[in-house]
Amino acid sequence: xxxxxxxxxxxxxxxxxxxxxxxxxxxxxxxxxxxxxxxxxxxx
Amino acid sequence: xxxxxxxxxxxxxxxxxxxxxxxxxxxxxxxxxxxxxxxxxxxxxxxxxxxxxxxxxxxxxxxxxxxxxxxxxxxxxxxxxxxxxxxxxxxxxxxxxxxxxxxxxxxxxxxxxxxxxxxxxxxxxxxxxxxxxxxxxxxxxxxxxxxxxxxxxxxxxxxxxxxxxxxxxxxxxxxxxxxxxxxxxxxxxxxxxxxxxxxx
Numbered sequence: 203x204x205x206x207x208x209x210x211x212x213x214x215x216x217x218x219x220x221x222x223x224x225x226x227x228x229x230x231x232x233x234x235x236x237x238x239x240x241x242x243x244x245x246x
Numbered sequence: 247x248x249x250x251x252x253x254x255x256x257x258x259x260x261x262x263x264x265x266x267x268x269x270x271x272x273x274x275x276x277x278x279x280x281x282x283x284x285x286x287x288x289x290x291x292x293x294x295x296x297x298x299x300x301x302x303x304x305x306x307x308x309x310x311x312x313x314x315x316x317x318x319x320x321x322x323x324x325x326x327x328x329x330x331x332x333x334x335x336x337x338x339x340x341x342x343x344x345x346x347x348x349x350x351x352x353x354x355x356x357x358x359x360x361x362x363x364x365x366x367x368x369x370x371x372x373x374x375x376x377x378x379x380x381x382x383x384x385x386x387x388x389x390x391x392x393x394x395x396x397x398x399x400x401x402x403x404x405x406x407x408x409x410x411x412x413x414x415x416x417x418x419x420x421x422x423x424x425x426x427x428x429x430x431x432x433x434x435x436x437x438x439x440x441x442x443x444x445x446x
Contacts, residue, residue, distance in 0.1 A: 207409035209422060213315055218288060220309040220427065226277030234430030237288070237310035237397070239423070246419035 204242050215239035251438045254403035258379075261401045262354050265307070269331060269356035272304040278397075280307050285333070288425075289314055294337055302364045305331035305357070308396035310425025313337065321345035322391040325415055327380050327408070327424075328352055328398030332361030332373070338394060339373045349390075350375040351383055381407045385415040392416075395424040 204212050217236035221227045229235075264276075272280055279287065281304045285295045288311045295303060312334060318324060318341040326335040329350025339348045352358050352375065361375045378384040380395075380402050393412045402408050412422055 203405060203409060204422070207406065208413050209409075215310070215315050218310050220284075220288070221278060224277060224279050225275060229277070232431070233433055235427050236430070237308075237425055237427050239310050239312060239314045239425045241315040242422045244413055244416040244418060244420050244422070 204240065208244065209242035210245050211241075211243045213241040215241075252403050254381075257401070257403050258353065265330065265354045266356045268305050268307055269354065269360050276307070278307055278309070280305065282306075284308065290337065294340055297340070298333070298336055299364065299367070301360060301367075302332055302336050305360065306333035308334065308425060309400075309427050310396065312394040312396055312423045312425045313341070314425075316421070316423055318342050318346075318392055323389060324348045325383065325385050325390045325393045325412075326350040327383065327393060327395035327412065328401075329361060329375060330354075330357045332357075332364055332375065334394055334396050335361065335373050335375070336364070336368070336370070339370055342372070344372050346372060348373040349385055351378040351380070351385070353377065353379050381411055383411050383415050387414055388417045388420075390415050390417065390420055392421045392423055395426070397426055399424065400427050 215238055220237035221230035285306055290311055318338055320343050322342045324338045329335045329352045332350055335348050335350040358375050365373050376384045393416055399405055399408050
């Protein structure tokens with residue numbers, strides 16, 4: 203979606219178990235939900 | 247065929263209600279982690295977090311670290327989409343320094359009150375918080391060197407509109423550096439249309 207929006211040089215960081223140990227953990231596990239960092243650039 | 251699966255206004259009201267709770271009662275139990283524990287879990291620099299008052303950290307509900315792939319540069323102009331109680335905006339303010347500028351945008355009154363109060367109490371003058379939506383940011387075209395966000399875009403019904411708006415406020419060559427959630431397994435269509443599942 204980032205590239206479809208015009209961004210380039212998209213980098214995605216490693217997954218983070220952001221819901222681990224929280225009340226939302228079970229639901230997050232069922233859909234393999236993780237947090238990610240995204241870096242992208244608007245073309246010059 | 248539209249990519250917007252739920253009623254955007256109804257979802258927005260539900261998100262506001264959830265984050266109103268996070269602002270007013272940050273020690274309550276939510277389906278996500280909050281506060282200093284979550285900041286440590288996500289790898290924020292301890293010294294930067296320790297320097298902030300509880301009021302700036304306790305309602306933090308991010309899902310990742312938008313600064314983990316790249317720090318901001320000194321004197322940069324930054325927009326924080328869905329700034330909440332201001333945690334990431336204050337981290338950004340520390341990275342860009344007083345020669346830089348940070349604009350946090352949020353739609354929840356209680357979060358805005360909290361972030362503005364913290365900015366005033368810290369005497370930070372290069373951070374301001376504006377009332378607005380991710381889909382229509384109150385920022386002029388091409389103003390920002392970087393746009394940050396943390397756990398917000400997944401809560402927006404029209405993600406293409408949000409990315410288009412981020413693109414608009416960035417200068418040519420500017421950066422998007424956000425954190426958000428993504429699922430490895432497909433979510434059933436009926437679940438995607440269940441607005442209650444978006445916030446809980």
